[in-house]
Amino acid sequence: MSKTSPIITTACHVCGSTELERAAAYAALHRVTSDCKPWPPGGQLARCRACGxxxxxxxxxxxxxxxxxxxxxxxYHQSGGAEQSVFHERSGAGQPRSAQLIQAMRDACALPSRGRLLDIGCGNGSFLSAWSRLVPGWTLCGTEVSDKYKVQIEKIPGVERLFTGDIAEIPGNFDxxxxIHVLEHIPFPVAFLKRLREKLKPDGLLFIEVPDCQQNCFxxxxxxxxxxxxxxxxAGVVRAAGFDVRHTTNQWVAKEVSVVGRPLPGENEARAATLPQSDSLQVFNGWQQLRQILAKVEPLAKEPSFGLFGTAIAATWLDAQLNRAARFFVDEDVNRIGKTHLDRPIVSPADVPKGATIFVALPQPxxxxxxxxxRQLGKGLRVELP
Ligand SMILES: [Zn+2]
Incomplete structure (x- = not known):
């Protein structure tokens, strides 16, 4: 039996081709919302045969x-509204993601001492407040679909205002x-980035952060x-929108892709997206990996003291697939320890019960x-990983 079947009802939202290849069994998997709540099965995942x-x-x-x-x-409901921390790969030490990103970007790009920043989809203002603190002297603006956090955002030093309308109506241009974790939510990303290009100064920078689905199939x-x-x-999508891609890296924040681009002059005509086929096939095959991970965890979940390490997408998904089998969740983020996730306790590694079975719901490495x-805690834990 073929693992994929074509669908013809919907066009690719990058190139418009109707040659979409669908991951057939994906629809049977539970899903998770980006704010880490379980979501029922029934979704679609597709690969465009034309552009990849x-x-x-x-x-x-x-x-x-x-x-x-x-x-x-x-x-960030798991930590009571505080921004998620990113952890050093080996030591486990954490710092807010925005601060780490801004430091990495400043090291890579020469930023003027004064400038104007527009943060698209600014949420409750985590990135804006980190920018305000780390890059003082800039004028800051944010956009969001609602004005729920307007007061909080407009109190951040340097913030001019929060916009909730059409981007084209925002006055002036930006440096x-x-x-930050926005583009993956937006249909027709090339068309969207072309509109942003109109709001950048000629030597301005576009800075995009998204999850790396190649490293993290969850x-x-x-x-x-x-x-x-x-x-x-x-990088291919950003180029197709008329940008010169200056930096493409997955080293600034673990499991995430950072791209910095500069608008190319006179690039108003449509450009075909050239996307790497090997990346395309690898990312698409991630749904098969997910099924393999699930097969590995299912027997563990029958153990009497079973817990999941993590309180984010992967742990939330596995718990839903396993009919809420996790007795507890384990996290190293001090903002989360002592709270609950899906009505069960979040404990620190030191508080894991002796002899428990833990599945580490994180991608490698x-x-x-x-x-x-x-394992070094010496509690006789059975620790398994993807
Ligand atoms: Zn396409």
């Missing part, structure tokens, strides 16, 4: 589900436009993401380093 883009087709059902997810959105399960990137796929730290 990996996507969730933009169907009325996808749009309705995304709207429903955003209506109930609670940003930096940032999209991200394919996020119900409100419609584009699934690798470094090569994101992070999972290996965490497993090593758990």
């Amino acid at each position: 883009f990996i996507q969730t087709p933009i169907t009325p059902q996808w749009q309705a589900e995304a709207d429903q997810i955003y209506a109930g959105y609670t940003i 930096v436009i940032s999209l 991200m394919l399960l996020v119900a409100d993401h419609c584009s699934h990137f690798s470094p090569g796929l994101l 992070l999972a290996g380093n965490v497993a090593e730290r758990l």
Whole structure:
């Protein structure tokens, strides 16, 4: 039996081709919202045979589900609204993601001492407040679909205002436009980035951060993401929108892709997306990896003291697939320890019960380093990883 079957009802949202190859058994998998809540099965994952883009087709059902997810959105609810920390691969020491990203970007790009930044989809203002603190002297603006955090955002030093309308209506141009975990939510990403190009100064910078689905196949399960990137796929999309790609890396934040681009002059005509086929095939095959991971965890979940390491996408997904089998969740993030996830306790590694079975719900190589730290606790733990 063929593992994939063509669908012809929806076109690729990068190149418009109707030659989409669908991951047939993906629809049977549970999904997770980007704010880490379980979401029922029934999604689609497709690969464009023409350009190689990996996507969730933009169907009325996808749009309705995304709207429903955003209506109930609670940003960083596992840590009571505090931004997620990123952890050093070996030591486990954490710092807020925005601060790490801004430091990496400043090391790589020469930023003027004064400038104007627009943060698209600024959420509750984590990136804006980190920028305000680390790059003082800049004027900052944010956009969001709602004005829920308007007061909080406009109190950040340097913030001019929060915009909730059409981007084209925002006055003036910008030195930096940032999209931190935003582009993966936006249908027709090339067309969207072309519109942002109009808002950048000629020597301005576009800064995009997305999950790396090549390193982290769990991200394919996020119900409100419609584009699934690798470094090569994101760089290709940014080039197709008329940018010179200056930096493409997955080293600034673990499991994430960072791209910095500069607008190319006179690039108003349509350009075909050239996306690397090897990245395209690897990212698409991630859904097969997910099924293999599930097969590995299912027997472990029958153990009497079973817990999942992690409180993010992977752990939330596995717990849903396993009918809420996790007795507890383990996390190293001090903002999360002592709280609950899906109505069960989040414990620190030191508080894991002796002899428990733990599955590390993280992609490699992070999972290996965490497993090593758990085994060193000397509690007779059974620690397994993807
Ligand atoms: Zn395509």
